[in-house]
Amino acid sequence: MNHHRGFRTHPPAGKRVRRMLLGVTATALMVVGIAGAGAGAAAADTVIDTIGVGASPRGIAITPDGTRAYVTNEVDDNVSVIDTATNAIVDAPIPVGNGPIGVAITPNGARAYVTSPSDSTVLVIDTGTNTVIGAPIPVGGARKGWRSPRTAPAPTSPTLATTPCR
Numbered sequence: 001m002n003h004h005r006g007f008r009t010h011p012p013a014g015k016r017v018r019r020m021l022l023g024v025t026a027t028a029l030m031v032v033g034i035a036g037a038g039a040g041a042a043a044a045d046t047v048i049d050t051i052g053v054g055a056s057p058r059g060i061a062i063t064p065d066g067t068r069a070y071v072t073n074e075v076d077d078n079v080s081v082i083d084t085a086t087n088a089i090v091d092a093p094i095p096v097g098n099g100p101i102g103v104a105i106t107p108n109g110a111r112a113y114v115t116s117p118s119d120s121t122v123l124v125i126d127t128g129t130n131t132v133i134g135a136p137i138p139v140g141g142a143r144k145g146w147r148s149p150r151t152a153p154a155p156t157s158p159t160l161a162t163t164p165c166r
Contacts, residue, residue, distance in 0.1 A: 049087045053080040059102040063109040063127060070112045070125070072100040079103065079114060081130055094130055096123045115139075 054073025062069045062084070069082040078093035079100060098118035105112050105127070112125040121136035 051082055051087050051089065053082075053089070054078055054093055058100070059115075061103040061105045061112060063105050064107060065109060068127065070103050070105065070114075070127075072096075072103050072114060074099045074101060079112070079125065091130060094125060094132065096125070096132060097121060097136060
């Protein structure tokens with residue numbers, strides 16, 4: 001019998017909605033004892049604080065000096081900045097376009113690069129001013145068959161999705 005990992009079924013819409021609501025209500029960033037952040041006495045893998053960020057946090061990157069954490073909030077279309085010394089949100093979230101997912105910080109900590117698969121773009125944030133620099137950078141189309149959870153229609157019954165095997 002041939003089993004393809006590219007085939008999967010989706011749970012009924014009701015279960016997905018419950019799971020999404022649970023995820024949204026629990027949409028707080030759990031800060032663990034990261035070197036240079038949080039309480040020095042906290043052991044590794046110990047939750048020392050929770051920080052409310054935007055809806056559906058997806059990616060996090062910490063500046064090289066450990067003073068700031070940048071969190072992408074997919075549903076809110078923004079990035080939250082956290083002061084790791086106080087575990088508090090710094091200023092208002094930074095608007096960055098549709099459905100930001102990933103974030104990476106340059107080695108010198110001067111820029112944060114945010115991916116937006118919905119728009120097929122990358123945005124650049126100046127970490128000194130926490131503002132977007134320039135226009136979004138186009139990076140090509142999204143993966144074939146990929147749709148943002150925000151724009152994909154909710155099925156009324158279980159469906160079968162296929163993706164290319166690689």
